[in-house]
Amino acid sequence: xxxxxxxxxxxxxxxxxxxxxxxxxxxxxxxxxxxxxxxxxxxxxxxxxxxxxxxxxxxxxxxxxxxxxxxxxxxxxxxxxxxxxxxxxxxxxxxxxxxxxxxxxxxxxxxx
Numbered sequence: 001x002x003x004x005x006x007x008x009x010x011x012x013x014x015x016x017x018x019x020x021x022x023x024x025x026x027x028x029x030x031x032x033x034x035x036x037x038x039x040x041x042x043x044x045x046x047x048x049x050x051x052x053x054x055x056x057x058x059x060x061x062x063x064x065x066x067x068x069x070x071x072x073x074x075x076x077x078x079x080x081x082x083x084x085x086x087x088x089x090x091x092x093x094x095x096x097x098x099x100x101x102x103x104x105x106x107x108x109x110x111x112x
Contacts, residue, residue: 004107007107030056032094043080049074049101056095
């Protein structure tokens with residue numbers, strides 16, 4: 001397991017239910033609204049980069065929002081909180097996924 005994946009599993013995804021039952025790559029985790037809110041809270045706490053959010057309601061691609069659309073860094077919670085809120089307003093309530101980046105300083109600090 002690479003260090004980024006290890007960090008995400010240990011500090012971001014712990015105690016959350018992955019809804020990916022095989023409808024997509026096993027490398028991609030999907031979460032309910034409640035669990036994804038925990039992911040966002042934890043990402044904000046640690047300063048994790050979120051490059052994009054992609055919900056798949058009914059296990060079908062819905063849309064994607066990426067940090068470049070907002071013109072701010074991937075670790076700025078304003079972009080991903082806004083993107084998530086827009087998805088909720090569009091009626092999406094489950095099967096949220098994202099792409100993440102873990103800064104090197106976190107890997108060094110938490111994974112010796």
